[in-house]
Amino acid sequence: MTLVERLNHYERLMRLDKPIGILLLLWPTLWALWIAGNGKPSGFVVWIFVLGTVLMRSAGVVINDYADRHFDPFVARTRNRPLATGAVSEKEALWLAAVLSLAAFLLILPLHRLVWALAVVALFLAASYPFTKRFLAIPQAYLGIAFGFGIPMAFAALQFTVPPLAWALLAANIFWAIAYDTEYAMVDRDDDLKIGIKTSAITFGRYDVAAVLVCYGATLMILAAVGWRVGLGWIYYAGLLAAAGLMAYHYTLIRDRSRDKCFKAFLHNNWVGAVIFAGIAADYALR
Numbered sequence: 001m002t003l004v005e006r007l008n009h010y011e012r013l014m015r016l017d018k019p020i021g022i023l024l025l026l027w028p029t030l031w032a033l034w035i036a037g038n039g040k041p042s043g044f045v046v047w048i049f050v051l052g053t054v055l056m057r058s059a060g061v062v063i064n065d066y067a068d069r070h071f072d073p074f075v076a077r078t079r080n081r082p083l084a085t086g087a088v089s090e091k092e093a094l095w096l097a098a099v100l101s102l103a104a105f106l107l108i109l110p111l112h113r114l115v116w117a118l119a120v121v122a123l124f125l126a127a128s129y130p131f132t133k134r135f136l137a138i139p140q141a142y143l144g145i146a147f148g149f150g151i152p153m154a155f156a157a158l159q160f161t162v163p164p165l166a167w168a169l170l171a172a173n174i175f176w177a178i179a180y181d182t183e184y185a186m187v188d189r190d191d192d193l194k195i196g197i198k199t200s201a202i203t204f205g206r207y208d209v210a211a212v213l214v215c216y217g218a219t220l221m222i223l224a225a226v227g228w229r230v231g232l233g234w235i236y237y238a239g240l241l242a243a244a245g246l247m248a249y250h251y252t253l254i255r256d257r258s259r260d261k262c263f264k265a266f267l268h269n270n271w272v273g274a275v276i277f278a279g280i281a282a283d284y285a286l287r
Helices: 003-013 020-036 043-067 090-107 113-132 139-148 150-159 164-195 200-230 234-254 259-285
Strands: none
Touching: 003 043, 003 090, 020 043, 020 139, 020 150, 020 164, 020 259, 043 090, 043 113, 043 150, 090 113, 113 139, 113 150, 139 164, 139 200, 150 164, 164 200, 164 234, 164 259, 200 234, 234 259
């Protein structure tokens, strides 16, 4: 195998060819950075968090594929992943995850020490999430914590503390993650049932669509309360209204539980995160 071929396999293992995971991790972090920075976060801190998001998401999916290496060959959507096919060895995957995690930690060294402590927790969450699918009925809730831990870290970086507001934003992200990852899990439900993986789509059963809508609603209500708490105006709420419209569109995609449409709804959540951030940024910018 040539060096270029090996690097291509590493790129696929880190899912750099599929940036949706990076974006779903990045948007809540940007929400937090703009709110914690009162609309004017340090550009240097933003740069650190953006690059750190890419590194930690890459490390997370490598660990995920390592954890699922004996399951992925039996799932239609994942059977061609590099670890599942043997294109990348287990040892290589562990080394890659370690290097990515170390690089992410080195990146935050210029920040407050509270960020360092939270980064250790974030690493534990990212490394342990893949294994929760063996015993948690709704591992997507754990994913929401892992994907949203950039929120308290953002407040720690800019305010040197983690106020209750940060935990409220994290709660909103947990509900959002349950919603979009349930849509994702609806794609693999039949395969997951065969191999014994636990997911929210299986746990919710015939109430899966209703559960997604409830979680979307909880996300919007918490975000509305956060906006009221920090004094955001009508532009922010217009962003939430746009997000609600996108969520309604997702209902039209998932209501018949078609695999392709459920996956499309999952991918479309990028725009939910984007319009919420646009509302936050624009509201602060136009004050």
